[in-house]
Amino acid sequence: MAAGTPRFYVDAALTPAGELVLPERVAHHLTRVLRRGVGDGIRLFDGRGSEVSAHIERSERRQVTARIEAPLTPMAESPLAVHLGQAISKGDRMDYAIQKAVELGVAAITPLYTEHGDVALKGERAAKKLAHWQGVAISACEQCGRATVPVIAPAMKLSEWLAARDEPARWVLHPGEASLASTTTIARAALLIGPEGGLGDSDLTAARYHGFAPLRLGPRILRTETAPVVALSLLQYLHGDLGY
Incomplete structure (x- = not known):
């Protein structure tokens, strides 16, 4: 996945091959600000150390759904x-x-x-x-x-x-x-x-x-x-x- 891939926090379980309805904040930024659509890649992390690659599966007027692809190796936290x-x-x-x-x-x-x-x-x-x-x-x-x-x-x-x-x-x-x-x-x-x-x-x-x-x-x-x-x-x- 490219280094410039949009990256977002979601408070949800990140299960490979699963689907996830994106929070309104994330969906709005993806579709209205970044102008991304179906098939475009994204990165999602849960705030507790897990990160995955995903793509936009469906983009509808009121809802954007992502399909999770695979786990990623997250950035290591500082030893301090x-x-x-x-x-x-x-x-x-x-x-x-x-x-x-x-x-x-x-x-x-x-x-x-x-x-x-x-x-x-x-x-x-x-x-x-x-x-x-x-x-x-x-x-x-x-x-x-x-x-x-x-x-x-x-x-x-x-x-x-x-x-x-x-x-x-x-x-x-x-x-x-x-x-x-x-x-x-x-x-x-x-x-x-x-x-x-x-x-x-x-x-x-x-x-x-x-x-x-x-x-x-x-x-x-x-x-x-x-x-x-x-x-x-x-x-x-x-x-x-x-x-x-």
């Missing part, structure tokens, strides 16, 4: 699993941080409420925002080739997230002496990124109490959506698969 705790930011900054973190191989993302954060999500608004962020992660996987979609956890207080951390390597973006380089193999890590105004004193105290080492990434102050890109790039280069 990073759990990103990202302070919630307004506008598209949070979307950008999630999108780029997924492209850079992050294993999980938890949006966080912090001392200086100015976003509060409750009830239906919180549920809609979580679904939107998960959609951002799915779209990033479709684009970058990952077959495993990182879970975007429901937003929580920083204190709760810190208390649940058991990764052997933990860093918080803040001026300090910590280094991402290490002579030992790191398989799991936690990375904490604060909001636009930075983490408050109480947040930093709590992070240090839970084993997070303060980390400075050069002399310039990075925006909250830029910091995870730089930190994850360095982590994946030093301990993951970015240098391969």
Whole structure:
């Protein structure tokens, strides 16, 4: 199957030789945006590590059906699993941080409420925002080739997230002496990124109490959506698969 074959996430069992009615989002993009029709090849992945080749079997006004052909060897996940705790930011900054973190191989993302954060999500608004962020992660996987979609956890207080951390390597973006380089193999890590105004004193105290080492990434102050890109790039280069 050609490298330019369209690739989509579907939350369904991918059984070789089986037929699958494509979700409306996928069907619309295939037929209305990409102008693909019956017989054209596609790639489908389930977000849990399985990927298959397929083709459009039927294209009707209200429904597009694909026939699954054969399993494909999915892209391997990075040997470094990073759990990103990202302070919630307004506008598209949070979307950008999630999108780029997924492209850079992050294993999980938890949006966080912090001392200086100015976003509060409750009830239906919180549920809609979580679904939107998960959609951002799915779209990033479709684009970058990952077959495993990182879970975007429901937003929580920083204190709760810190208390649940058991990764052997933990860093918080803040001026300090910590280094991402290490002579030992790191398989799991936690990375904490604060909001636009930075983490408050109480947040930093709590992070240090839970084993997070303060980390400075050069002399310039990075925006909250830029910091995870730089930190994850360095982590994946030093301990993951970015240098391969």
